[in-house]
Amino acid sequence: MRAFTTLDGLVCPLDRANVDTDAIIPKQFLKSIKRAGFGPNLFDEWRYLDHGEPGMDNSRRPLNRDFVLNMPRFQGAEILLARENFGCGSSREHAPWALEDYGFRAVIAPSFADIFFNNCYKNGLLPIVLSASAVDRLFVECATHLDYRLAVDLDKQTVSTPSGLHYHFDITAHRKHCLLNGLDEIGLTLRHADKIRAFEATIAAERPWLR
Amino acid sequence: MSGQTLYDKLWARHVVHEEADGTVLLYIDRHLVHEVTSPQAFEGLKLAGRAPWRIDSVVATADHNTPTDHWERGILDPISRLQVETLDANIKEFGARAYFPFRDPRQGIVHVIGPEQGATLPGMTVVCGDSHTSTHGAFGALAHGIGTSEVEHVLATQCLVAKKSKNMLVRVDGELPAGVTAKDMALAVIGRIGTAGGTGYAIEFGGAAVRALSMEGRMTLCNLAIEAGARSGMVAVDQTTIDYLKGRPLAPAGADWARAVDDWRTLVSDADAAFDATVVLDAAEIVPQVTWGTSPEMVCGVDGQVPDPARETDPTRREGLERALHYMGLAPYTPIGEIAVDKVFIGSCTNSRIEDLRAAAAVARGRKKADSVRQVLVVPGSGLVKAQAEAEGLHRIFLDAGFEWREPGCSMCLAMNADRLEPGERCAATSNRNFEGRQGQGGRTHLVSPAMAAAAAVTGHFVDIRTF
Numbered sequence: 001m002r003a004f005t006t007l008d009g010l011v012c013p014l015d016r017a018n019v020d021t022d023a024i025i026p027k028q029f030l031k032s033i034k035r036a037g038f039g040p041n042l043f044d045e046w047r048y049l050d051h052g053e054p055g056m057d058n059s060r061r062p063l064n065r066d067f068v069l070n071m072p073r074f075q076g077a078e079i080l081l082a083r084e085n086f087g088c089g090s091s092r093e094h095a096p097w098a099l100e101d102y103g104f105r106a107v108i109a110p111s112f113a114d115i116f117f118n119n120c121y122k123n124g125l126l127p128i129v130l131s132a133s134a135v136d137r138l139f140v141e142c143a144t145h146l147d148y149r150l151a152v153d154l155d156k157q158t159v160s161t162p163s164g165l166h167y168h169f170d171i172t173a174h175r176k177h178c179l180l181n182g183l184d185e186i187g188l189t190l191r192h193a194d195k196i197r198a199f200e201a202t203i204a205a206e207r208p209w210l211r
Numbered sequence: 212m213s214g215q216t217l218y219d220k221l222w223a224r225h226v227v228h229e230e231a232d233g234t235v236l237l238y239i240d241r242h243l244v245h246e247v248t249s250p251q252a253f254e255g256l257k258l259a260g261r262a263p264w265r266i267d268s269v270v271a272t273a274d275h276n277t278p279t280d281h282w283e284r285g286i287l288d289p290i291s292r293l294q295v296e297t298l299d300a301n302i303k304e305f306g307a308r309a310y311f312p313f314r315d316p317r318q319g320i321v322h323v324i325g326p327e328q329g330a331t332l333p334g335m336t337v338v339c340g341d342s343h344t345s346t347h348g349a350f351g352a353l354a355h356g357i358g359t360s361e362v363e364h365v366l367a368t369q370c371l372v373a374k375k376s377k378n379m380l381v382r383v384d385g386e387l388p389a390g391v392t393a394k395d396m397a398l399a400v401i402g403r404i405g406t407a408g409g410t411g412y413a414i415e416f417g418g419a420a421v422r423a424l425s426m427e428g429r430m431t432l433c434n435l436a437i438e439a440g441a442r443s444g445m446v447a448v449d450q451t452t453i454d455y456l457k458g459r460p461l462a463p464a465g466a467d468w469a470r471a472v473d474d475w476r477t478l479v480s481d482a483d484a485a486f487d488a489t490v491v492l493d494a495a496e497i498v499p500q501v502t503w504g505t506s507p508e509m510v511c512g513v514d515g516q517v518p519d520p521a522r523e524t525d526p527t528r529r530e531g532l533e534r535a536l537h538y539m540g541l542a543p544y545t546p547i548g549e550i551a552v553d554k555v556f557i558g559s560c561t562n563s564r565i566e567d568l569r570a571a572a573a574v575a576r577g578r579k580k581a582d583s584v585r586q587v588l589v590v591p592g593s594g595l596v597k598a599q600a601e602a603e604g605l606h607r608i609f610l611d612a613g614f615e616w617r618e619p620g621c622s623m624c625l626a627m628n629a630d631r632l633e634p635g636e637r638c639a640a641t642s643n644r645n646f647e648g649r650q651g652q653g654g655r656t657h658l659v660s661p662a663m664a665a666a667a668a669v670t671g672h673f674v675d676i677r678t679f
Contacts, residue, residue, distance in 0.1 A: 016534070017527050018406060018506050022646045027627045031276065031290040033250035033297050035359075045648050054290055083527055085407040088440065089646060090625075091342040092248065093358035114376075114410055114442045115342055115356050122360035172374065174234035185360075186261070189368040192228050192236060196264070196370060199227045199238055209463035209471045210240050210335060211267065 002124035003182030007105050007152040009078030012068055013142045019082060020089035021116060025098040028053055038094055039101030043069060069102075079150055081138055082109040087116025087127075096123045106152050108159065110135045121175050124182065126152065128159060128169045137165075154180055214481025216378045217447050218413040221353035221478070225336050227370055237373040239365050240335040241347075244271040244307070245321045246298040247627070248340025252363035253301040263305050264369040270330040270461075271302055272311040274320045275627045279590050279617035282314055291628065305366075309461065311594075319593025319619040322346040322560035326430065327595055329459025333448045333475040338365055343560045343643065345436040348445035349429035350452055351478040353413070355442040377411055377487040379441065380480075382418035385494040390677040392570070393428035394562060394641070394660035396420065396492075397435035398500035402510040404490055409441030412488065415480060416446050420494035426455040427566035434561045438507040438643055447479035499676050501547050502645045502658040504535035509645070511547065513663070513675045519543035538647055539655050540635070547673050550657070551583060554638040555668040556650070557661055558590030558617075559624035562641035565599050567661040571641075572605040574665035574679070580613035581671030587614040588630060590622040614668065626651045639667035 029041045031054060040058040047069055049062040063070045069077075080099065086109040087095060096119045099107065106126040120127040130138070141161060142148045151160040154176065159167045171179075178185055203210060215223070228236040249271075256263065263269075276291035278284075286292035295313055302310045309328065311318040317328070322343050325331045331347040337354035338344060340362045347354035361371055381400055401408075414436050416429070424432065429446045436444025446452075453472055456462045463471045498512035509532075511518075520532035520543065536543065541550070557563070557571050568591060580587050589609045591597040597619055600606055606616045623630040624642035632638055632654025641664050645656040659667065662676045 015527070015530075017531050020506075020644075020646045022625075022644070022649050026648055026652070027625050030247050030627065031288075031294050033254070033294055035251045035254075045652055051652050085410070085440070088406055089342065089644060091340060091344075091356035091358055093251075093340075093360060096358075111407060111410060113407070113440060115358065115437075119358035119360065122358060172234055173232040174230055174372065184259075185372060186259070186364050186367045189236060189364065189370055189372065192370075193368075195228050196236070196238070196368065200265075200369075203238075207334065207471075207474060209332070209467045 001122065001182050001184065004105065004124050004126050004154050004179045006154065007078060008149060009105060010074065010076055011079045011081050011142050011148050011150055012074040012077035013081045013139055014068060015083060015139060017083040018085045018088055021087055021092050021095040022089055024087070024095040025092065026052070030092055030094055035097055036101060038098035039103070042098040042102045043067070073146060076103070078103055078105045080104050080107045081135070081142060082107055084109065084111045084132070086112050088113035091115045093119045096120045096125050100125045108135065108138065121179060122185070124179065126154065126179065128152070130159065130167050130169060134167050213485040214483040216480045216484040216486060217351065217415050217445055217478060218353065218378055221334065221336070222375055224334065225353070233374055235373050235375065236370040237336060238370055239338050240268060241270065241330060241337040242268045242365050243321050243325050243337065243339035243344065244269050245275060245339070245341065246273045246294045247275045248359050249301065249362055250294065250297045251359050252366060253305065255363040256366055261367045263366045266306045267308040268369065269307040270309045270325060270328065271298065271307045272318055272321050272324055273298055273313045275621045275625065277313050277620040278628050279620050279622050279630055282618055286313070316594045319596065320560045320563060320621055322434065323563060323592030323596065326350065326426070327593055329456055329462030332456065332462065333452060333478050338371065342437045343434050345442065345444045346430050346434040346560060348433040348436065348443050349426060351445060351448035351475065353443060353445065356437065376413040376442070379409060379412035379414045379488045379490065380486040381414050381416050381490045383416070383420040383492045383494050384418045385420055386423065387420050387494045387497060388677065390662065391497050391499060392660045392662065393424050393431040395497055395500045396494070397432050398502065398507065398510045398658065399492060399497045400490070401435065401439045401507045402500070403492065404439055406438060406506050406508045407440040409436060409439040412441050414439065414441040414444045416444060421446060422449065425566055426451060427564040430564065431561055435643060448475045499660060499663050501663070501673050503539065503541060503547065505538055505645055505647050507645060507658060509535055513547050513673055515547055517541045517543055517545040548675070549672065551637070551672045552639045552657070552667050553585050553636040554632060555584060555587040555664050556623040556638055556640040556642060557664050558588065558592070558622050559642035560592065561643045562661050563590060563592030563596065565596050567641065568596065568600045568605050571661040571665040572608045574662050575612040575614065575669060576608050578612055578669040580668055583671040584668055587668040588617055588623055589614050590617045591619050593619050612669065623650050625649060639664045639673065
């Protein structure tokens with residue numbers, strides 16, 4: 001996994017609540033057996049005017065110019081600014097894969113759906129929860145400033161605005177450690193292999209029907 | 212000190228290791244696997260040169276991509292076919308406790324066949340790369356959906372890295388009126404607390420109306436916990452749970468059965484257990500529910516009407532309502548009963564079990580599909596549900612009514628196979644998500660119970676099943 005330390009990134013605002021993972025990456029693209037290549041189909045039904053299918057040449061498809069991702073001022077964005085309950089619905093990890101593949105490194109919202117939130121950390125994509133009032137303010141600043149950028153510092157757990165505001169965000173020590181160092185979580189868990197085996201031996205005696 | 216909730220007990224039983232910040236290695240007993248969210252996990256395992264930790268925890272099937280008709284032709288879409296064949300190859304290479312591949316008589320939706328086979332047992336942790344894994348909580352199990360990285364993590368370590376959720380009790384007192392089902396109960400809960408109301412919580416469903424539900428009804432209820440934002444929903448073990456499990460192929464037998472039952476009976480919340488949040492509904496007040504928008508929380512009774520966004524004061528919510536009504540092609544104040552449907556879908560991991568098909572058949576019996584309705588799909592949840600329905604003659608009732616009787620699978624719930632809505636088509640669906648494009652790009656979904664879906668199929672619009 002790619003490590004995340006600091007980021008100074010252009011912000012793209014997606015001003016909708018309850019953005020579900022079906023919208024982030026529609027089901028037809030889940031037929032892929034690969035982890036990469038979902039970026040061109042991120043928000044496919046909002047981003048293009050035609051119906052997308054796997055294998056299409058996306059560069060030739062008609063764009064919905066009204067959708068934020070297609071606006072010239074947001075090209076190259078690395079931070080997605082979103083509303084509450086972002087990533088609800090299906091557990092598809094293809095959603096964070098698509099966001100990451102497109103080029104996003106962080107998503108800021110007042111709240112996230114649990115499974116999506118968890119999936120982000122496995123892919124070096126940082127989901128940041130800020131208060132609803134802070135997010136409101138960032139939306140206003142983003143709308144009124146061209147080339148609006150935010151600075152994220154994972155070690156300090158801060159989001160800083162060009163106007164000099166600093167917002168603190170929470171993250172568990174375990175997740176922070178894994179992200180800062182780009183660690184393979186399976187490798188970390190396997191350091192406890194003896195504990196897992198001991199647990200299994202206990203259960204085999206107490207509740208043998210579980211196997 | 213207060214007692215433990217069911218969730219507290221299930222959690223405590225599975226903690227292998229705990230870090231200072233509360234991050235836990237949680238042991239996983241049952242790993243359900245399907246073709247869509249597993250290929251990258253198996254590939255990751257292979258690339259890292261790792262072996263599965265305990266492959267006999269895996270029960271697998273192909274369900275999302277499989278066609279629901281003309282099985283003799285195989286899977287025509289080459290991309291879908293490759294995904295299903297990739298699962299076949301991975302199970303062949305790594306093994307599984309049980310595998311029900313495409314065209315196996317026991318194949319079906321993973322959340323239908325798990326319980327049906329006795330692969331889901333009380334006291335288990337159950338995970339699957341699918342958000343509707345919450346279904347299995349109906350058995351007093353801790354069950355939730357995971358992402359593909361976690362599928363790989365469970366394959367490699369038999370554990371998940373997890374943080375404990377908070378406890379929520381949703382108590383439904385009293386008795387459901389005739390014609391009102393577990394589906395209506397679940398949608399009423401979502402309407403009350405919203406699609407993020409359960410975020411960060413594990414929900415236990417309790418109260419007399421929940422106790423009175425069959426296992427099928429409890430599965431429907433827990434299935435929809437994720438639509439209320441809760442990764443897991445659960446119902447305490449009682450005699451209904453135990454009666455359902457007895458004799459299932461993967462359930463314990465002999466001396467183990469008696470020991471297991473004694474253990475399972477402890478899987479209830481203590482009388483003095485403390486919940487972080489409690490929501491109480493009166494079952495008698497629940498009416499058949501119909502969603503009118505593009506989120507399951509956009510729901511009302513069949514006797515209601517489409518709301519007016521202008522009455523919403525919060526600007527983000529108002530824009531959300533306006534966008535939803537625009538997408539759904541509905542005007543404010545339209546009575547639900549005046550909404551006409553083009554298609555009807557009876558199926559999905561929410562409502563494709565035998566009880567659901569019986570409820571739909573009871574409405575369809577002796578009636579015909581309305582001429583204005585283009586297609587009515589009835590998709591059983593598994594090959595065994597299909598066989599049971601045919602033994603009871605339910606398929607005859609559906610076929611006589613002009614409905615289509617299909618092979619099992621996820622089908623038009625998410626439209627990964629050929630079953631889908633065309634742009635603008637309106638569907639009464641027994642599934643779980645009415646998101647934009649969920650059943651096909653531009654498709655318009657109204658979530659309802661199986662009986663309500665069948666009634667819409669024969670009348671062409673929503674009707675109140677209580678007076679039908």
